[in-house]
Amino acid sequence: YEQIRLVFPGLVGMSQAVGVAIVVVTGVWLGHHHGGFAWDGSAHQFNVHPLCMVLGMVVLYGDAVLLYRVFPRESKRNLKILHGSIHLLALLVSIIGLVAVFNFHRVSGIPDLYSLHSWCGVLTVTLFLVQWLMGLGFFLFPGASSWLREWYLPLHAFFGLFLLAVSIATCLTGITEKLLFSIMETYSLRAPEGLLANSLALLLLLFGGLVGFIVTREEFRRPPQPEEEALSVHFTSLTPSSP
């Protein structure tokens, strides 16, 4: 058990390094190979879309999920507020990313919402918004009974990870689309842009794997704080093997 506990800081550190690498590689890809970022309806505005989506729907989203494991000594209420706040920031960044691409399409006369990437993206962001509102209603507003919270908690946790997985899959379809639209001819010659964007996708999968692993391992669960024991008698049934 102690051995496994020692692995934890390494895994969290790796997840954060991969998260930073994702944003940097996305920035280099669009900055170096596609001329950088702007908000003028041009292809440079399109570039805002992938950067915002990986930052919002993957890196910030993943970090909000990790919070409960990374700060086990912080009070539950503070963690909930921080979790909800980072997810709100992730949502706002994602919405900027969606506005960037819809606005670029409108200016350029490109049709919306025909591709698999767009279907998955709109579905994911919509379900994320629903999930965020339900989390607010169940866990932060005082109205929900402890029975309801206990019933919803595992559903919230499952759909949270499921949406992260769908979000990363959506990024992979977006990377495939972008490469086939822009370097169809040279992609099969192993153009540097193709190798870079393929590697970005592998980093996204690695980040999802690390976040998923850290939050699903029983031994990394947050032990209940002494002051919470008295408050929720059923809490132990949700954290069955916490020490």
Add this chain to the structure above:
Amino acid sequence: YEQIRLVFPGLVGMSQAVGVAIVVVTGVWLGHHHGGFAWDGSAHQFNVHPLCMVLGMVVLYGDAVLLYRVFPRESKRNLKILHGSIHLLALLVSIIGLVAVFNFHRVSGIPDLYSLHSWCGVLTVTLFLVQWLMGLGFFLFPGASSWLREWYLPLHAFFGLFLLAVSIATCLTGITEKLLFSIMETYSLRAPEGLLANSLALLLLLFGGLVGFIVTREEFRRPPQPEEEALSVHFTSLTPSSP
């Protein structure tokens, strides 16, 4: 608890219906829109690839994962043998799917292994093979100590679901590739083929979600059989909240 237990057959039934729908829709897509299946180095041979991959790496793979929940009264040894056998079948079907596309590429002079889809696909099938061999070594050969089995079981379960997720993400990049290669012009006009293949991708995500949900809910876990209680004293620490 009883209420949730009643949901179980519905979820399993839905997963199986979605699994059948995935294979049927893939068959209709490639049969109706791409001329069907053959093994002659032509585009009809390429069509064998997607059909084998969704059948092997998603549907059979997912069903092998579900086994432990669907037959809770079957002996553990029989379930392990069936789990390993269905996964072996999934591997063989997937390898046929890989041979189909590599052979088609060779005959047609198309380069291999440059796209994100191919990177993810080769990575997934390779890791699946490693996972299968490790499962065989740890759980079916008598050599592994109960301590080693107990240590490896949650890792096996986590990587099993992670690989299913990566496998489905790989299918989505493959669908995106195939559509952009074959109907780039009409995809944005919402050609029926595009709508059909997009829907196939949503079915794949739904299948992954259902399998993931069924196997991660504590209340669907297989209760230890009476004859196993005496054999493994540590088993309860792996199924902390089983009834």
